Amino acid sequence: MCVWVVEGVIMKKKIVVAITGASGSIYASLLLKKLTQLQDQIAEVGVVMSDNAKDVWKFELGNEEYSRFPFKFYAKNDFMAPFASGSAKFDTMIIVPCSMGTLGRIAGGISDDLITRAADVILKERRKLVLVARDTPLNLIHIRNMATVTEAGGIICPAIPSYYSKPQTIEELAMTVVNRVIDLIGLESKSYEWKGI
Numbered sequence: 001m002c003v004w005v006v007e008g009v010i011m012k013k014k015i016v017v018a019i020t021g022a023s024g025s026i027y028a029s030l031l032l033k034k035l036t037q038l039q040d041q042i043a044e045v046g047v048v049m050s051d052n053a054k055d056v057w058k059f060e061l062g063n064e065e066y067s068r069f070p071f072k073f074y075a076k077n078d079f080m081a082p083f084a085s086g087s088a089k090f091d092t093m094i095i096v097p098c099s100m101g102t103l104g105r106i107a108g109g110i111s112d113d114l115i116t117r118a119a120d121v122i123l124k125e126r127r128k129l130v131l132v133a134r135d136t137p138l139n140l141i142h143i144r145n146m147a148t149v150t151e152a153g154g155i156i157c158p159a160i161p162s163y164y165s166k167p168q169t170i171e172e173l174a175m176t177v178v179n180r181v182i183d184l185i186g187l188e189s190k191s192y193e194w195k196g197i
């Protein structure tokens with residue numbers, strides 16, 4: 001089990017998952033499922049979705065099953081949510097998938113909803129922000145925004161699957177991205193790892 005131990009006290013992770021309206025709701029769905037399985041390493045998961053995220057999820061996955069996950073969901077304009085402030089000490093935030101609009105607002109410091117405010121907080125507190133950014137092709141504005149967020153300490157983890165594990169289904173393919181995220185945020189989970197040939 002991968003948890004921090006500070007002065008004899010086990011510190012489990014407090015994680016924010018934000019879902020925005022880029023294509024790739026499957027990544028969000030699989031990540032929430034995976035976090036459900038790893039709850040022994042997690043103290044709390046708060047979830048916030050943009051309006052477009054709900055529309056894209058329904059369009060791409062054909063359901064509204066985000067509500068079935070055993071985590072607390074917050075409205076996107078709920079600035080009273082704990083992770084809208086640094087004092088709640090959420091240590092990790094994942095935006096999955098992350099639209100170019102949300103990326104741009106974070107890069108510009110425009111904290112006008114709970115997603116962008118929480119990302120702003122994570123960056124100012126020097127904690128871990130992972131953006132599973134999705135669009136193609138990228139224009140110069142996207143690339144500059146990615147550079148800005150990277151310079152501020154965020155991690156751009158593009159929604160680009162890998163093929164060396166020979167995935168057989170769309171789920172297995174999407175899991176290659178989700179497993180990378182799980183690894184980046186320091187949770188322990190058994191998954192395929194490239195070890196060279």
Ligand SMILES: Cc1cc2nc3c(=O)[nH]c(=O)nc-3n(C[C@H](O)[C@H](O)[C@H](O)COP(=O)(O)O)c2cc1C
Pocket residue numbers: 019020021022023050051052053056059098099100101102134135136
């Ligand atoms: C089906 C669908 C797929 C989309 N895919 C993307 C995408 O891959 N990347 C992106 O940046 N925007 C995408 N968009 C557009 C975003 O939803 C739109 O820019 C929105 O304003 C993003 O808002 P949000 O960041 O608050 O969710 C898509 C929209 C739809 C309806």
